[in-house]
Amino acid sequence: MRIVCPFCGARDAQEFSYLGDASLQQRPDTPAGAPLDDAAHAAWHDYVYLRENPPGEHTEFWYHASGCRQWLKVTRHMRTHAISNVEAARPSSLRGAA
Amino acid sequence: MVDVSIPPVVSALAGLATAGQRLGFKDGEAGVQIAELTGVAIASIAARKGLADDLSAKVQTLFGLPLPSEPKRVAAGDVSIIWSAPGQWLVVFESGGRQRVSDLTAALRGLASTTDQSDSRAIIEISGPRVRDVLAKGVMVDLHPSVFAPGNTAITLVAHVGAQLTCIDAAPVYQLMVPRSFCLSFWDWLISSAEEYGISIGAKGDPKKG
Amino acid sequence: MRYSILSVLGQALKGQKDWKPVWRDAEPKPAYDVIIVGGGGHGLATAYYLAKEHDIRNVAVVEKGWIGGGNVGRNTTIIRSNYLLPGNIPFYEKSMKLWEGLEQDINYNAMISQRGILNLYHSDGQRDAYVRRGNAMRLHGVDAELLDREGVRKMYPFLNFDNARFPIHGGLLHRRGGTVRHDAVAWGYARAADQRGVDIIQNCEVTGIRVENGRVLGVETERGFIGANKVGLAAAGNSSRVAAMAGLKLPIESQVLQAFVSEGLKPLIPGVITFGAGHFYISQSDKGGLVFGGDLDGYNSYAQRGNLPVVEDVCEGGMALMPAIGRLRVLRGWGGIMDMSMDGSPIIDKTPVDGLYLNCGWCYGGFKATPASGFCFAHTIARDEPHELNAAYRLDRFRTGRLIDEKGVGAQPNLH
């Protein structure tokens, strides 16, 4: 499998490490110090343990570990492995590079 | 100020091979030349948030070189700048030693996070008629001149070792940056991959510089 | 027809003419007491134990393709009960005990062969971790022995003891572990369940699960609605997909695991060996093929195939461990879809929907669990409460933190 890194170009998936479901970007916001209610526990349970796992297109995190060390959001089909989109997890406006 | 009592910097490849040595297949001209580039100082610079433009402007005035925004190497005189990640570059000084890194750090204060990496990598130059056949045994990126020309660089995995490969001449000549602690393993792979073509070991740079 | 020396010889003389189908290819009835979704090993075993242990015989196993076409037909046939954590040990030991009596129980030769499993260790730390595991096994009466380097050499002289990157220090030996003819498990359970009246319905994909006011009513299929008081999901690999039909989101990712078989060879490897310094395990089938595998491809997938880097990684492990196999050839590789759970352990439990039960999250350990999984799932469905053996495999453990994380890698399925 080849992933087109937006920074390095097409590379073998072997150069990347996999984390999975990109919903991990939506980390619950539970203020420190505040007591934890059931809602907070539920929100965290869902965040840490529940995963989108569709048989079709899926957006997931890959890390270009052996390349530019950037976290990428890859949209890939789970039956064909066809990759329809790759983008940096971090918006370019917030990157060091202009 | 550099004191005379300071011992020389020891390369990670020290003792693995000596200049002038011939390895592997003996007949005819060696298929590849391999030489370590010693005596270099390396700084990694990372732009502070939102200051990338100011940083490139500053670097331009310092070295007359732009900061490549894609995987490229630019060079002038004894300085080369190699892209190493978005917003991150390696500045390689072929002379002047570590002091150049300190000077750069001072010059870029506030614009970039600068880190001395002079000892972190061995730089191996490899060339010769069979060089691409050798590299093909471990390098997964396409090295065809039409896609990987002089000035192109790639951070990639080579035989299980993370390395940075740069084309520095159309001859072709390639430069491999290998993390210091991995050098022995990398060398084993490189030699066993090249020996069927015959290898001649050369030397580059001045090993004495601290 | 019961299998016996007589029937086999008799049929030999009659040109094998009177054998009947091993199971009926049943047509769906309008309704059943219990419908099991998924005609794999676990589903078929569940149906069998529902009939045998709980006398619930009005049962249908609904399979989208042909039975045994899922992971029970695409694994490396290993059975073992060498687990570390209290939540796992009794369950897998029950499974081992059921394996030991299975063939007589179902009158089908699944070629269960307790050839012994040797887990190699390559460092003091690894040895101590295995000792901790071995002692935990012994606390439950499961067999475990520690071998030193020489002990390993005696068993497997052709391993790499001389120029290894990670020298072999010894191994943890689990003699009752071994292998089983995997397809035969599906066929044997199917035959035994069929003989007890269970309907096995092939080529009948479930397209929906009908739920009303929090209670399950049955399943929608390609061949129409089939009613049921209770529905058990045993569709590992596709659990997320099937559970979604009832509105459930699971702590599971579907990932691909490859395995390989070599050309047929005269006997080389008597038992099962796992490499402790790389992703590689191997055994030799009765037919002579070396059956081996390694790590997951490491990404989500519903395609039953993997990629080259893992093939190479597995073979690198193989050559590092046993350089004698260099000239032997890989004949076939295949990929299975694993239900990778968030702590590496399975889920056998009720669900928030009345009458809907869940059996999933087997990671790559489902085959060895087949008998106990069927046994416990049948109990959970019949009694509407978990058996003590699957008491730890609850769905709520991720909320409470009562995880069963053998590898200790946390909520990252591809590391389990």
Next chain:
Amino acid sequence: MSRQPNRLASGGLVDRNKPQLFRFDGQPYQGFAGDTLASALLANGVSLFGRSFKYHRPRGLLSAGPEEPNALVELRSGARREPNTRATVAELYDGLEATSQNRWPSLRFDAMAVNQLFAPIFAAGFYYKTFMWPAAFWEKLYEPIIRRAAGLGRPAGSEDPDHYEKAFAHCDVLVIGSGPAGLMAALAAGRSGARVIIAEEDFRLGGRLICDRREVDGVPSVEWVARIASELEAMPEVRVMLRTSVFGVYDGGVYGALERVNDHVAVPPEFQPRQRMWRIMTRETILAAGSIERPVVFGDNDRPGVMMAGSVRTYTNRFAVAPGTRAAVFANNDDAARTIGDLEAAGVHVDAVIDPRPGSTDSVRSAARKAGSELIEGAIERATGGQRVQSVDVRSNGSTRSLSVDLVAMSGGWSPTVHLTSHQGSRPVWDDQLSAFLPGQTLPPGMTVAGAATGQFSLEACLAAGAAAGLDAAGRCGFRRAQLAVPSADPESTAVSPLWRVRGTKGKAFVDFQNDVAASDVELAEREGFRSVEHLKRYTTLGMATDQGKTANVNGLALMAEITAKSISQTGTTIFRPPYTPVAIGALAGHHRGEHFKPTRLTAGHAWAKRQGAVFVESGVWMRAAYFPRPGENDWLETTIREVNTVRSAVGVCDVSTLGKIDVQGRDAGKFLDFVYCNTFSTLAIGKARYGVMLREDGFAMDDGTTSRLAEDHYVVTTTTANAAKVMQHMEFCHQVLLPHLDVQMISISDQWAQYAIAGPKSRAVLQKIVDPRHDISNEAFPFMAAAEISLKGGIPARLFRISFSGEMAYELAVPAGFGEAAIVEIIKAGQEFGIAPYGLEALTVMRIEKGHVAGAEFNGQTTARDFGLGKMVSTKKEFVGRVMAQREALTQPDRPILVGLRPIEEGFRLRSGAHLLNRGAEPSLDNDQGYVTSTTYSPTLRSWIGLAFMKSGKERTGDTVRAWDAIRGTDALVEVVGPCFYDPKGERHHG
């Protein structure tokens, strides 16, 4: 020395000036360069090649290619023995040694052939019905016998002496196969300027063009192939790869290919690999793999001398070998005409042509007439003869007669070689017209199929299709389509009408030759309900032999269709999986075996430590000094004790360079570290170090280490050796994904700095001798947990951290790795007068256990900061990774196992890690399990073995006596529960 009785006087692509001597079963023979082992043996009149898997029936050559099911041999000997090697693809070389396999005592007289008597019992799946009585006998008796009888060749039991390589190639167009379609495709793409790789598994280009006597462009096909080959060789962007099998199709245009670099010589030349495994990355692929001829299923169709018609032509034309003297041709298609002509040309008389098609066809009739062969409308019912066919029973309009022949050239038509098209799940589709499976609708992205592989069976069609495919592929890659004329070819007829099996035959009618699957087995499978193709395959083992059913699958499916009265498309087919042909495991591993299995990381001080005689140990991919033995010391323990005592009483030095080091800079560096650690770093003073614990988001402990603040916006983080990469990745995730707004820059400096722990009461004195005087490192100026950038020896840049793992007054001194060796030399020199000694990982471990510091054994991923007794460190004021999930009930329940210390009651008892804890008098059971021992050591300081453990309600049980139960090692001893810190619990010593 035999004189090749069956070699034709002239012709063929063998070099008669290069005789090659070889042995088969010890018997010497001679062949020629250009032969395969099969053709050379055939030339020498050998017809018996092997024995079948189950019945051990005598078998000869069926084919001339990779589809061969019968002629498998053990090639080479000793450690280089290669079992199951197809004689039909083994290139002959001088000195070749081959042995027949799966027979005893000899190929001719095989005792195991008695199995044929039990054939009625040994029907498909009989195993599942029997061997169950008595139960115990399976493992003790039945299975061992079955295992010995099963299998084919014998593996070499010792290390493969050859080496293997991997290589990577990129191209625009990959052409698989070099028959007419492949050659034209490569030519077309090459002339258009594309980067082309053409892979051919044979050692010659040409495919059928060098096996049949054809005309292309008005010249003999062999000449035409040579012409095209030289043009391709001359193109700079075209790479011709001979002896290269493309074995698998993977995602993203990645193809696996095996190049047999040196399998055609006895031993690879020095410096050269035996084989090279290529990963080819391509944009377009043209599959021109041709087709495989099908046998006809009739009685005893496996007798040696019954061969595929196309292969018969290959042997006569390409290898100039006559496979027999009197032949019968049995074919359901018009290739029969060519077969007759070629046999006659080779001096083999065709007595009869048997054609099941009513009236046959003009081309066959005229060919038969020309050859003076009798044309029989009918079918062969059975072949007779033992180790060589002697006659065939032919049935024609109702009556059966016997013809005595020693060669049967059969053909059931051709099956396109579609294997690679289905590697990504696409199912081949049945075509009634061509009676063949064609590539499915959804091919792997970028793949097109041309020629016979897609059912274009005429030469002209192949040439045209190849040309078109090559031009189109180049076009899609953005090249201008070259001008290319499609060459003409001699006319031919490709008429075929299906014949799967001859009904009502006597004897075993084989479908899968190697696995001995007969028509009767397919019938039995159907009877027992194994009707789906997957069930049929698994139950009968049809298509599961080393040839992966290349000659068997289609016939098997057709039979099942016939029996179930379904069409073949309704019956369906199994899909092919990689590899297309079996691939050596060594080739898939390549360079990475033995010591090269994984990379080895060495510290800058490694060479020095080696010179000191250090004993090294693997620590992940690092090599670390475990201990430094001195003359007279008997074992590691004695040495370690001496090293510990030296540190505790004077001073020692230890290489800790393997720790992960991360440079963290930026205005928000402190804020960022507050988020990744459970304790606080934004409040850390400049010039100070602090210990930190990192949690996973699920609340369990992930890693620990000290972090120092060198400037307002500059921290240096250290991680454990094992987790360095994982932590870097995690921190990048936290920054790039969760906190992208922060101004933080991170880079690994693990390779930049060599780091030494200098520990012991005299450590400061040692340092004061090498640290440049302008840096005040007195206790006052540089107290415990101080950190600073300094210099040594008049200018060596360095960093000094006053941190202690040993519990003594200690420092960690970091220098640029290039000075790593110089620094250790200077430290030792400076320390001489204080009795300094280097110490290794063992001593380091002893001292950290004495101090109750947690390490890898405690960081097992199942434990929390609270379990370590570090609950107080966990901040309640700020947000950080793992904060919420660490508060779940099971992670906070009071009786949860917590870190304790253990001391054996019995003097000198050796406590070992891995033991479980039980209360006195309690039955060993999981319910009574109180915890487990994680780390143990002999403590020279306490003169006793001690240990760390996780124990239920451990804190409350201090002072209790419990059992350390270690059934695995056979010990069960009483230990006292104590606090985890055995040494200087008040921590006075490290304050110095």
